[in-house]
Amino acid sequence: MLRWLPEDVSTFGPEIDRLFYLIYYITAATFILVTVLMIWFLIVYRHKEGRRATYSHGNTTLEIIWTIIPAAILIVLSFMSVSTWANIKRHAPDSDFELGVTAKQFNWEVNYPGPDRKVGTDDDLKFDNDLHVPVNKIVRVYLSSKDVIHSFYLPNLRLRQDAVPGRTILVWFEATKPGKYEIPCSQLCGFGHSGMKGYLYVHTPEEYQKWAAENLAKKPS
Numbered sequence: 001m002l003r004w005l006p007e008d009v010s011t012f013g014p015e016i017d018r019l020f021y022l023i024y025y026i027t028a029a030t031f032i033l034v035t036v037l038m039i040w041f042l043i044v045y046r047h048k049e050g051r052r053a054t055y056s057h058g059n060t061t062l063e064i065i066w067t068i069i070p071a072a073i074l075i076v077l078s079f080m081s082v083s084t085w086a087n088i089k090r091h092a093p094d095s096d097f098e099l100g101v102t103a104k105q106f107n108w109e110v111n112y113p114g115p116d117r118k119v120g121t122d123d124d125l126k127f128d129n130d131l132h133v134p135v136n137k138i139v140r141v142y143l144s145s146k147d148v149i150h151s152f153y154l155p156n157l158r159l160r161q162d163a164v165p166g167r168t169i170l171v172w173f174e175a176t177k178p179g180k181y182e183i184p185c186s187q188l189c190g191f192g193h194s195g196m197k198g199y200l201y202v203h204t205p206e207e208y209q210k211w212a213a214e215n216l217a218k219k220p221s
Helices: 013-044 060-090 205-215
Strands: 098-104 107-112 125-128 130-134 138-145 150-154 159-163 169-174 179-184 197-203
Touching: 013 060, 098 150, 098 159, 107 130, 107 197, 125 130, 130 205, 138 150, 138 159, 159 169, 197 205
Parallel strands: 098 138, 130 197
Antiparallel strands: 098 107, 107 125, 138 169, 150 159, 150 179, 179 197
């Protein structure tokens, strides 16, 4: 079903995909219905010799129907998405794994906490464009921007969040499958926008411990 979507490796991905599929099929059904009606009208009301045009001043019942049905669909979709939105955007789970990601033209600056175990302090360990995390671990990311609006996008984890200058925004994810996943910027941010790309490396616990021992045990320069 919709195999062109990126592989989902996120704990909240299935919720988003269900909403996406629902909206997709409602839109597709509406498109097909409207197209069929247009073709039917073209055939039934095509020009015929001797037939005079008739004028209609509208049909109140039909107008009410085609207003109420779309409105009802939109209201139902809104209520269905409220809990998903809240779980992803408003209620970040607690975790002892936190890091910072700062967007700038044109790369991602990834900050891991240093010896003080706090993100955003002078002893942070900094990497460009590479984000390493263990699998099945809740990761809290403090997102910010140094210059213009960027958009932190993890297609495989169904996560997208704008990075706004002057603000620090908390986002979170939990990857369920080890692998290497692209982190593009999905907000036009300048001439080098197309080259602003990083990678999320999801490791097994053993692989992450090895990486951390080789990279995070060093003192910041």
